[in-house]
Amino acid sequence: RSYYGGNWASFSFSGLLSWIMEYQENSDIVNESPAWQEQILLNEEAIALSKLDKTIQHVEVFCYASQDMHEGVEEAGALQKNHSPMTSANSTEAANSARLPTEDESLSTVSGEVLTEQTPGSDLEVNDVEVTRVKEKGCDKTCMLSTSEEGTSENVPVVEDIAKQPKKNRITYSQIVKEGRKFNIDLVSKLLYSRGLLIDLLIKSNVSHYAEFKNITRILAFREGRVEQVPCSRADVFNSKQLTMVEKRMLMKFLTFCMEYEKHPDEYKAYEDITFSEYLKTQKLTPNLQHFVLHSIAMTSKTTSSTIDGLKATRKFLHCLGRYGNTPFLFPLYGQGELPQCFCRMCAVFGGIYCLRHSVQCLVVDKESRKCKAIIDQFGQRIISKHFLVEDSYFSENTCSHVQYRQISRAVLITDRSVLQADSDQQISILTVPAEEPGTSAVRVIELCSSTMTCMKGTYLVHLTCTSSKTAREDLEPVVQKLFIPYTEMEMENEVEKPRLLWALYFNMRDSSDISRNSYNDLPSNVYVCSGPDCGLGNDNAVKQAETIFQQICPNEDFCPPPPNPEDIVLDGDSLQPGTSESSVVPEANSETPKESANLWKPEEHSE
Amino acid sequence: MSEIQKLHTSFLLDTGVGKSSIVCRFVQDHFDHNISPTIGASFMTKTVPCGNELHKFLIWDTAGQERFHSLAPMYYRGSAAAVIVYDITKQDSFHTLKKWVKELKEHGPENIVMAIAGNKCDLSDIREVPLKDAKEYAESIGAIVVETSAKNAINIEELFQGISRQIPPLDPQENGNTGAIKLVKQTAPTSRRCC
Numbered sequence: 001r002s003y004y005g006g007n008w009a010s011f012s013f014s015g016l017l018s019w020i021m022e023y024q025e026n027s028d029i030v031n032e033s034p035a036w037q038e039q040i041l042l043n044e045e046a047i048a049l050s051k052l053d054k055t056i057q058h059v060e061v062f063c064y065a066s067q068d069m070h071e072g073v074e075e076a077g078a079l080q081k082n083h084s085p086m087t088s089a090n091s092t093e094a095a096n097s098a099r100l101p102t103e104d105e106s107l108s109t110v111s112g113e114v115l116t117e118q119t120p121g122s123d124l125e126v127n128d129v130e131v132t133r134v135k136e137k138g139c140d141k142t143c144m145l146s147t148s149e150e151g152t153s154e155n156v157p158v159v160e161d162i163a164k165q166p167k168k169n170r171i172t173y174s175q176i177v178k179e180g181r182k183f184n185i186d187l188v189s190k191l192l193y194s195r196g197l198l199i200d201l202l203i204k205s206n207v208s209h210y211a212e213f214k215n216i217t218r219i220l221a222f223r224e225g226r227v228e229q230v231p232c233s234r235a236d237v238f239n240s241k242q243l244t245m246v247e248k249r250m251l252m253k254f255l256t257f258c259m260e261y262e263k264h265p266d267e268y269k270a271y272e273d274i275t276f277s278e279y280l281k282t283q284k285l286t287p288n289l290q291h292f293v294l295h296s297i298a299m300t301s302k303t304t305s306s307t308i309d310g311l312k313a314t315r316k317f318l319h320c321l322g323r324y325g326n327t328p329f330l331f332p333l334y335g336q337g338e339l340p341q342c343f344c345r346m347c348a349v350f351g352g353i354y355c356l357r358h359s360v361q362c363l364v365v366d367k368e369s370r371k372c373k374a375i376i377d378q379f380g381q382r383i384i385s386k387h388f389l390v391e392d393s394y395f396s397e398n399t400c401s402h403v404q405y406r407q408i409s410r411a412v413l414i415t416d417r418s419v420l421q422a423d424s425d426q427q428i429s430i431l432t433v434p435a436e437e438p439g440t441s442a443v444r445v446i447e448l449c450s451s452t453m454t455c456m457k458g459t460y461l462v463h464l465t466c467t468s469s470k471t472a473r474e475d476l477e478p479v480v481q482k483l484f485i486p487y488t489e490m491e492m493e494n495e496v497e498k499p500r501l502l503w504a505l506y507f508n509m510r511d512s513s514d515i516s517r518n519s520y521n522d523l524p525s526n527v528y529v530c531s532g533p534d535c536g537l538g539n540d541n542a543v544k545q546a547e548t549i550f551q552q553i554c555p556n557e558d559f560c561p562p563p564p565n566p567e568d569i570v571l572d573g574d575s576l577q578p579g580t581s582e583s584s585v586v587p588e589a590n591s592e593t594p595k596e597s598a599n600l601w602k603p604e605e606h607s608e
Numbered sequence: 609m610s611e612i613q614k615l616h617t618s619f620l621l622d623t624g625v626g627k628s629s630i631v632c633r634f635v636q637d638h639f640d641h642n643i644s645p646t647i648g649a650s651f652m653t654k655t656v657p658c659g660n661e662l663h664k665f666l667i668w669d670t671a672g673q674e675r676f677h678s679l680a681p682m683y684y685r686g687s688a689a690a691v692i693v694y695d696i697t698k699q700d701s702f703h704t705l706k707k708w709v710k711e712l713k714e715h716g717p718e719n720i721v722m723a724i725a726g727n728k729c730d731l732s733d734i735r736e737v738p739l740k741d742a743k744e745y746a747e748s749i750g751a752i753v754v755e756t757s758a759k760n761a762i763n764i765e766e767l768f769q770g771i772s773r774q775i776p777p778l779d780p781q782e783n784g785n786t787g788a789i790k791l792v793k794q795t796a797p798t799s800r801r802c803c
Contacts, residue, residue, distance in 0.1 A: 004680050012715070181715065199791065208791035210682065215789060324789055333788055334685055341680040348670075451787075453685075 002357050004344055006391060007055060007187050007509055007532045010337025010454075013180030016412075019187075020505065023056045036361040036376040044373075047363040047522070050396040055510040055532055057407075058471040064487035065414075065502040067173040171416055171458060171502055182456040184335035185412055187509065188533040189446050189463030191216060191329040191430065194320045198339075198539040199330070205560035210342040212333045214452055215325030220420055220431035220445075221296040223288070225482070227420045227431065230296040232317070233326050243288075251289050258314040268307055276310025277302045295432045295442065299537065303438060331428055331446075334453045346563065363388065365524050372524040387553050388527045392512045395520060395529075403519045406511040407468035408535045409475040415460045415499040419447055419483050426451045430537075433479050441467040443479045444537060459502065467535050472506040480504065511535050513545075528552060630693060630727060630767075633758040656765075658772035665768060681715055689721040689771045696726040696755060699736040709749055721774045722751035725767055729755035 003009045011019055040046050176183075192198050192213070202208040219230040231240040237248050237255075261268060271279040276298065280290040294302060298313040305313075320328030332338045344354060364374040364382070374384045392400070418427055431445040443466045448454045455461040462484075464476045484501040513534035520529065528549045534541045547559045655664045668687075670679055684690075692708050694701040705724065712720060724746050726737065739755060746753035752770045756763040 181718070203791050203793055212788035212790055214787065330789065334682070338682055338685075341682040344680060345682065 004354070004356070005337050005340035006393065008337060008340050010184045010186040010335035013176055013183040013185070015180075016183070016185050016505070020059055020061055023053075023059045023507070036380055039376050039380055039382060040364065043367050045365045045367055046376075047365060047372075047399065048396050049360055049362055049390075049394045051359065053393050055393045055512075057508045057510075058473070059507040060473050060505070062504045063173055063502075064500075064504070065171055065173040065176065066487070173503070176414060176456070176459075176503060179456040182450070182453075183414075183461065184337065184454040185461065186336045186454075186463065187410070188336055189410070189444070189465045190336055190533075190539055191331055191446065191537055193316070193538045193540075194323040194325075194328050194330055196320070196538050196540055197543040201543055201560055202339075202342075204562060205343075205346065206563050207342045207346045207560070210345055211338055213324070213330040214333060214428060216327045216329040216331060216430055217325075217427045218420070218422075218429040219296050219327055220429050221292055222431055222433045222482075223291050227483070229420065230292045232297055232328075233321050236326065247286055247289055250285055251292075254283055254285060254289075254293070255314070255318060258311055259318050261311045261315060268311060271307045274307060275303065276300055276305045276307050279307040279310065291434075295434050299432050299442070299444075301442060302434060327430075329430065331448070331452055350563065360394070363390075363524070363527065370524055372527050386526060389530060389549065389553075390527055391530050391532065392515065392520075393510070393532060399520050399523070401521060403512075403515055405515070406535075408509045408511045408533075409464075409466050409468040409470075409472035410507050410509055411462075411464040411472060411476040411480060412505040413462040413464070413480065413484065413501055414455065414503040415447075415462055415484055415501055416458065416487075417499040418449070418460055419445070419462075419499055425449065428452060433482070436478075440469050440475070443476060445479070445483070460499070465535065467511075468508055472508045476506060509533070513541055630691075630725060630756060630758045630764060633761055633764045654768070656768055656772055658769065658775075663772045663775065679711075684712070684716045684720075687717060687720055688775050689723065690716065691723045691725055691767065691771070693725045693727050694737065694742075695728050696737045696739075696742075697728055697731050697734045702737045702742070706745070709751070713749070719776065721771055722749065723767060723771050724751050724753040725763075726753070726755040727758060729762060730757040730760045 003011070003015075037046065202211070219232050221228050221230045228242065231237045231243065231251070232255075234252070237243070237251055240248065243251065257264060257267065268279070271282060277290070277294050280294055285293065293314065294300060294310070297317050298305070298310045299317075300310050300313050317328050324330055344352070348354065359378045361376045361378060361380075363372050364376060365371065366373050372388050374382045375388065376382050418425065418429070419431065420427075420429065426449045427447070428449060429445075429447045431447070433443040433445060435442045443464055446463045446465075448461045448463070450457045450459065452461075464479060466475055468475055480501070483498065485498045487500045487502055510532060511534055512531040515529075515531060517523070517529050523529070530545060530549060550557070550559050653664060653666050655662050657663075668683060670683055690712055692705050692712075694705040709722065712722065724742060726739070726742055742753050742755075752767075752774065754763045754767050754770065756767055758764060
């Protein structure tokens with residue numbers, strides 16, 4: 001891969017378009033001749049690794065913003081073509097081709113209002129004829145909605161002029177492409193519980209030096225078709241205008257009890273066998289408050305969560321309040337994808353080596369000892385090590401034939417305003433939309449504003465996540481339709497009711513977090529498996545997994561200890577790696593990088 | 609009273625070119641023949657006067673992550689300037705430099721100041737990269753260019769002063785105060801109860 005973090009990564013807009021392309025073209029990859037087989041000696045066996053990443057499926061893209069610009073829109077600041085033709089061609093190509101597949105699918109969407117143009121992906125050359133043609137098409141489709149505005153954009157042939165347009169809130173697709181690097185779009189949507197394991201680990205290891213965070217500003221609830229803010233801290237409850245005095249007292253009393261529920265067993269013991277939602281009904285709470293507690297504070301399922309689960313979740317939420325702000329959650333600036341990089345950086349400072357764009361063909365297993373002794377990379381080079389840490393996405397079907405995966409449904413939306421407008425337009429919100437049908441799960445919505453450095457000014461980046469029951473679009477589109485309207489429909493109405501949808505991406509990601517190591521076939525004991533991201537909101541699962549694997553490899557070492565002061569480090573000749581405790585992979589003597597350890601695996605295995 | 613403006617500077621390029629020794633010369637005015645690959649240090653700081661302002665350089669070391677072209681994009685975040693070092697005695701290093709420029713143009717901040725440093729100018733008798741080539745290239749990408757010698761302390765100060773002059777004036781709205789939270793060790797952590 002060319003990026004850090006595997007499925008934990010985040011991308012700029014053009015980066016995401018390339019990522020989309022990669023997964024839409026997945027099937028085309030040609031099988032190379034297995035030259036590595038010649039490298040396997042008589043007393044060895046090979047475990048072939050998968051070349052294709054099969055963790056991402058059902059990728060679907062929809063563009064609702066008008067694409068009234070010509071084709072050659074490039075990211076601002078990209079090199080001029082004469083200086084580096086590859087640069088511009090690549091970004092244009094990414095933009096074109098990623099848009100292409102949306103055509104067929106978008107026409108079949110329920111709304112039918114999608115504004116996608118027929119732009120053949122092969123048309124990389126920008127010429128005047130092309131520009132005119134595309135512009136006309138864009139106009140054909142949009143002018144019925146607002147003739148005056150379309151007229152303006154048609155008369156503006158140069159990209160630079162568009163940026164100066166006085167109109168606010170008219171964001172076009174080309175603006176998104178042009179400001180593409182202002183976006184940092186995570187594949188995984190999570191938050192950090194302010195007293196969660198990840199925060200503790202970041203602080204303990206000093207990795208927190210490399211990152212900055214913002215507090216989530218609002219907890220939202222979706223009830224009877226409306227988005228409302230949930231008061232969760234003591235101050236919130238008192239200041240709330242939506243609650244009556246009686247409700248305030250009820251909620252305070254209940255939340256205070258939840259903080260220390262274990263001390264009052266008599267209050268919940270009798271209800272242990274029923275669901276949390278049934279239990280809430282027995283606690284003098286209005287339906288309004290029951291909804292807030294069940295869906296937005298405990299964030300538990302109405303049908304499946306027990307009283308104890310609900311109380312635990314509520315207490316966890318309340319305990320995290322106030323450490324960094326009025327809500328229990330933090331979000332890293334530039335996105336969750338920064339965190340694997342931060343861990344990698346700390347590791348690199350102490351001599352860890354990362355190789356991107358470098359693939360691995362197979363594991364080499366010694367027939368006698370049944371241990372893995374080396375890997376063979378794409379160049380046929382053998383790299384020897386004592387321990388091998390492999391993310392499960394690398395395993396081929398032979399290794400995974402008995403494994404059953406769950407799936408995560410994800411959607412990424414770019415919108416033009418918040419789902420709940422407030423005095424400040426810089427809100428970071430989490431909203432839980434309860435499941436409607438039995439058998440489906442609640443949808444977690446995280447809305448990020450531009451000050452999180454994940455989207456351009458004037459837009460919001462909205463992440464939707466749920467456990468899959470169908471494809472991502474089937475699971476999430478109903479919620480998207482409840483909260484947003486496609487960009488074009490808006491123009492018909494005078495009053496702005498809902499945020500407008502500029503761009504949407506749906507995909508399914510494999511959730512391998514609960515797969516036991518024993519489910520894989522014939523793995524040598526010194527091969528350690530790490531999973532991809534789980535569906536949960538926090539990161540505890542990943543931290544626990546990393547620590548468990550670390551303890552297996554280095555039983556007597558402290559996990560992510562604070563780094564020594566630079567002045568205390570003594571370098572004595574050969575042992576140049578004072579802090580490395582990772583699995584080190586030492587190449588053979590004839591390799592091109594002597595005396596260097598190489599960590600060819602994905603970076604997240606010791607970071608997340 | 610002069611204002612202090614915080615700056616980030618990323619250092620990019622293959623090791624062995626003198627990247628670390630330039631930092632070392634700049635920050636500590638010191639040159640070590642056997643400087644070891646940078647280990648354990650993540651950044652250094654140095655303040656230089658520029659007009660009425662003081663410019664504080666926070667010099668991030670890339671910790672060798674660029675060796676396999678694996679620099680994490682996080683290094684670009686908020687960087688005001690990047691110094692890319694090549695070796696005037698190695699044509700290859702000049703090619704690598706061009707790759708980094710491309711990478712920065714594509715993924716770095718839009719207004720990043722780029723400086724190209726041709727290091728080891730004390731060894732000009734075995735030069736492979738003519739100064740003219742470097743100047744032409746720098747001009748084509750709008751970068752600062754100087755030939756330096758960390759060994760003989762040539763042009764190191766000038767390199768950083770050149771960068772200082774190109775940094776746009778402090779914008780009070782942009783700089784700092786974004787309300788971002790830094791996680792720090794707490795002296796007396798309140799209830800350690802965890803999720």
